[in-house]
Amino acid sequence: MSEAGALPPGVRFIERDWLSANHILLVDPDSTTMVDTGFVKHAPMTLALVEAALASDPPPSRRIGRIINTHLHSDHCGGNAAVRERHGCRITVPVASFASARDWNIDALTYRYTGQPCPRFPVDDALAPGEDFHAGGLRWVAHAAPGHDPESLVLFAPEAGLLISADALWANGFGILFPELQGESGFTEQRAVLGLIESLAPRRILPGHGPMFDDVAAAIERARGRLESMAADPQRHARHAMKVMIKYRLLYMESETIAGMRAELAGAGFLTDVARWIGMDTDAAIDWAVDALVESGQAVRDGERIANRG
């Protein structure tokens, strides 16, 4: 993968981790637009990172005037409430998610389904596929990016060749295709999204997780390989999803008992869906995922207690 060079002066990329999605700051003379705000647990760190990234900009640019969320998963909008409280910004969400967010329908927003917390935030406006906006000195066009999340957007700046790809394409893969776990279509949509990204021909990708990258063709090829192997064996996708979700839980819980995890996730539809896919009951599915994570060095078990590692 080639090393990414400098971004345009109005674009700042803050790489986070697997708990919090990356942030992209689009800096203008009168205020800054922030794309995605991370997971609630690390909201204080998010505020500090934003402040540091804008420290040498003129005072008006240091204020976040607008948040735009690519989608409303807990790791992408968990910092919305904190950023809004600090900066008094408006919040823009994908049009398909607007009503659910306005009414704070945690079923439609999938927070109950995934068992992941996200503090409520107000929404001010919606961004629709095909709409454009100016931020960071660039024109950005929103594109629908279903697959990982039917309501997700990716944001493309055609003149600069920059794509904010959310969880539709990372340097190495893409996000879980949640609709497939629920018996709906996701592989087909993800295939189309990879085709869309290829047709946009971005020169650089600012992904939702992991480093930014320029070798887009290679990333698309890796993603296609992974997608087709999962589409050919949906159980494999479900097993992968189960490990990802338990790892995610360990990232934010850090440590908990297996019994506690079972109790906390008892109401999460995700667990029921995945367990059905992999042919286990929900407790057995949790045990299986924990064992797999311990075996691959991503978790450690101490009696009844399981802790994150790495």
Ligand SMILES: [Zn+2]
């Ligand atoms: Zn996501």
